[in-house]
Amino acid sequence: MEISLPETCSAAAVAGLWRSALPAVARLGRGDTLELDAGAVGSCGGAGEALIVELYRRSARQGFDIACRDGRGVVARTLELFAVGNFAEDPAMTHPPRKTATAVQVGEAVVGIWQTICEQMAFLGEATVATATLLFRPRRLRLRDTLLHFERAGIDALPITLLIGFLFGLIVAFMAAATMRQFGVEVYVADLISIGLFRELGALITAIILAGRSGSAFAAEIGTMKVNEEVDALETLGLPPVTFLALPRVFAATLAMPLLTIFAIGAGLLGGAVVMAALGLPSTVYWNRIIKATTLNNVLLGLFKAAVFGLLVGLVGCAQGLQTGRTADAVGRAATAAVVGSLVLITIFDGLFAVLFHVLGI
Amino acid sequence: MREVVITVRDVDAGYTTPVIRGISFDVYAGEIFVILGGSGCGKSTLLKHMIGLNPPLAGEIRLMGDRLFGVPQEERLRALRHFGVTYQSGALFGSMTLLENVCVPLDSFTDLPREARYLVAEMKLELVGLKEYADYFPSDISGGMRKRAAIARAMALDPRILFLDEPSAGLDPVTSAELDRLILHLRDTQGVTVVMVTHELASIFAIADRCVMLDKQEQRLIATGSPAELRDHSELPAVRAFFNREAKNPS
Numbered sequence: 356m357e358i359s360l361p362e363t364c365s366a367a368a369v370a371g372l373w374r375s376a377l378p379a380v381a382r383l384g385r386g387d388t389l390e391l392d393a394g395a396v397g398s399c400g401g402a403g404e405a406l407i408v409e410l411y412r413r414s415a416r417q418g419f420d421i422a423c424r425d426g427r428g429v430v431a432r433t434l435e436l437f438a439v440g441n442f443a444e445d446p447a448m449t450h451p452p453r454k455t456a457t458a459v460q461v462g463e464a465v466v467g468i469w470q471t472i473c474e475q476m477a478f479l480g481e482a483t484v485a486t487a488t489l490l491f492r493p494r495r496l497r498l499r500d501t502l503l504h505f506e507r508a509g510i511d512a513l514p515i516t517l518l519i520g521f522l523f524g525l526i527v528a529f530m531a532a533a534t535m536r537q538f539g540v541e542v543y544v545a546d547l548i549s550i551g552l553f554r555e556l557g558a559l560i561t562a563i564i565l566a567g568r569s570g571s572a573f574a575a576e577i578g579t580m581k582v583n584e585e586v587d588a589l590e591t592l593g594l595p596p597v598t599f600l601a602l603p604r605v606f607a608a609t610l611a612m613p614l615l616t617i618f619a620i621g622a623g624l625l626g627g628a629v630v631m632a633a634l635g636l637p638s639t640v641y642w643n644r645i646i647k648a649t650t651l652n653n654v655l656l657g658l659f660k661a662a663v664f665g666l667l668v669g670l671v672g673c674a675q676g677l678q679t680g681r682t683a684d685a686v687g688r689a690a691t692a693a694v695v696g697s698l699v700l701i702t703i704f705d706g707l708f709a710v711l712f713h714v715l716g717i
Numbered sequence: 718m719r720e721v722v723i724t725v726r727d728v729d730a731g732y733t734t735p736v737i738r739g740i741s742f743d744v745y746a747g748e749i750f751v752i753l754g755g756s757g758c759g760k761s762t763l764l765k766h767m768i769g770l771n772p773p774l775a776g777e778i779r780l781m782g783d784r785l786f787g788v789p790q791e792e793r794l795r796a797l798r799h800f801g802v803t804y805q806s807g808a809l810f811g812s813m814t815l816l817e818n819v820c821v822p823l824d825s826f827t828d829l830p831r832e833a834r835y836l837v838a839e840m841k842l843e844l845v846g847l848k849e850y851a852d853y854f855p856s857d858i859s860g861g862m863r864k865r866a867a868i869a870r871a872m873a874l875d876p877r878i879l880f881l882d883e884p885s886a887g888l889d890p891v892t893s894a895e896l897d898r899l900i901l902h903l904r905d906t907q908g909v910t911v912v913m914v915t916h917e918l919a920s921i922f923a924i925a926d927r928c929v930m931l932d933k934q935e936q937r938l939i940a941t942g943s944p945a946e947l948r949d950h951s952e953l954p955a956v957r958a959f960f961n962r963e964a965k966n967p968s
């Protein structure tokens with residue numbers, strides 16, 4: 356059979372040849388001769404060179420001969436540049452796409468989860484030790500950083516927290532009122548809103564906002580520093596990254612959460628008031644009911660939970676940041692893991708608190 | 718008459734205000750052309766104009782006759798295909814092996830079958846001496862190897878021009894000399910025209926055919942010529958100081 360190479364052996368020109376001619380070449384064997392006409396070739400790119408190497412290595416493997424017309428020495432030059440023996444294997448076989456068996460994937464996932472748990476525990480330990488150290492040497496706390504992160508995680512989050520709190524109160528009040536009205540007890544919507552927001556939902560929605568806004572930011576900031584070897588730099592300067600990077604953020608999140616929660620609850624109550632006013636209930640009645648329904652217990656419970664949720668978001672975000680790998684996509688994964696991890700932990704702790712408070716009777 | 722592959726005409730280089738003004742020069746086919754000058758004088762800025770990242774503030778740049786700015790999309794795409802670039806940091810994709818890195822342009826711009834793309838990529842890695850490392854990740858190889866892998870990726874589509882921004886930055890002299898040898902090898906075997914930014918004197922004398930020198934104070938191109946001409950025959954103190962490694966204001 357015969358193959359003639361085009362004048363310009365670019366990828367575009369060679370692609371067709373590769374598909375049309377090579378299957379026939381695969382059928383050649385000992386005693387056959389392949390006539391390779393490279394006489395016209397003026398310029399030969401990587402794809403043309405690859406085709407030449409491919410033909411010669413198949414000739415070596417299958418035992419056919421190549422009669423080459425090589426007017427301008429392109430083939431000779433290619434074979435001189437690339438030792439055909441070097442490329443003896445099928446490249447698709449030598450570099451298989453990185454695929455792993457399902458069983459292996461499951462195993463790796465389980466090991467991965469276990470490792471994550473261990474790493475989180477180690478981080479928690481470090482953070483605890485660092486906090487304890489701070490109790491003795493409070494000046495080592497990075498106060499300016501803490502304030503900065505408090506501003507970013509807390510004050511900057513006020514608008515969105517107020518908006519979502521307000522809408523939340525509005526929606527819950529509206530849905531509850533629609534039902535309660537049928538029984539003529541829409542005044543109890545106030546009780547529902549008060550207990551719901553103070554005890555449960557205020558802290559929860561604020562925590563979700565914090566996880567999305569700040570948990571991810573913590574992980575991304577610290578993760579990028581890790582990729583840029585800034586975390587290593589801190590370490591070698593004798594500044595433990597946990598004290599330097601994590602604690603200010605964790606403290607800021609823990610402090611910001613109860614305050615944000617108060618604002619979220621306030622906005623939620625306002626949302627309820629708007630609905631009640633729309634339904635024609637005098638606002639004094641509504642606020643009176645709210646004051647009656649709100650117990651100090653519920654308020655403190657809600658704020659306590661808020662602080663714990665803030666602590667969780669801060670810890671998870673910083674832990675994920677410090678455990679980031681060395682690549683750009685690792686930063687993205689750390690941010691995602693920070694949000695998902697925080698939400699899971701918040702839910703678990705919320706459940707635990709519900710059981711605990713029930714048992715304690717508060 | 719030698720074939721001109723790059724023309725730079727009256728270019729003002731800069732971001733919002735010009736860093737250097739009125740640059741003009743030609744680059745001929747198959748030469749190794751060096752842009753040199755002190756730190757911060759605008760070498761990278763000029764290079765960014767040449768590779769189409771930022772438009773020049775004034776003037777015109779043509780690669781093989783094609784322009785990158787103010788032209789229809791086809792002309793810009795054609796111009797983009799004339800060259801490959803390696804960036805100062807290497808800019809390899811960290812989540813891919815070296816082979817996959819080199820395959821990226823092949824996957825996107827050719828319709829070669831998969832085994833052919835792999836073979837081409839393998840051969841490009843062979844060209845830079847990294848075939849044995851095809852399945853390594855960029856984070857697992859040395860800085861010099863990363864530079865070479867980046868060159869292999871830049872060469873994947875057989876460009877006529879190769880732009881290199883400070884290829885020897887951060888490399889030891891031996892590795893840097895190996896890189897010089899590789900650049901020469903590529904020029905000689907692939908016929909590629911090389912435009913590189915560097916202030917590595919050893920590299921300039923080893924491989925540069927011609928250079929242009931930019932000056933930060935005067936904000937313009939102050940000298941053009943072969944390295945030996947600039948060293949031995951330039952009247953300008955700034956040029957002589959650079960080539961003889963003198964401090965400008967000896968104290």
Ligand SMILES: Nc1ncnc2c1ncn2[C@@H]1O[C@H](COP(=O)(O)OP(=O)(O)O)[C@@H](O)[C@H]1O
Pocket residue numbers: 732733736754755756757758759760761762763
């Ligand atoms: N993205 C940018 N935006 C504005 N100015 C820049 C930017 N990058 C660099 N510069 C300025 O342009 C000048 C030239 O920089 P550059 O071209 O990077 O120098 P070098 O010759 O060392 O490569 C410097 O003064 C620098 O401050």
Ligand SMILES: [Mg+2]
Pocket residue numbers: 760761
């Ligand atoms: Mg630069």
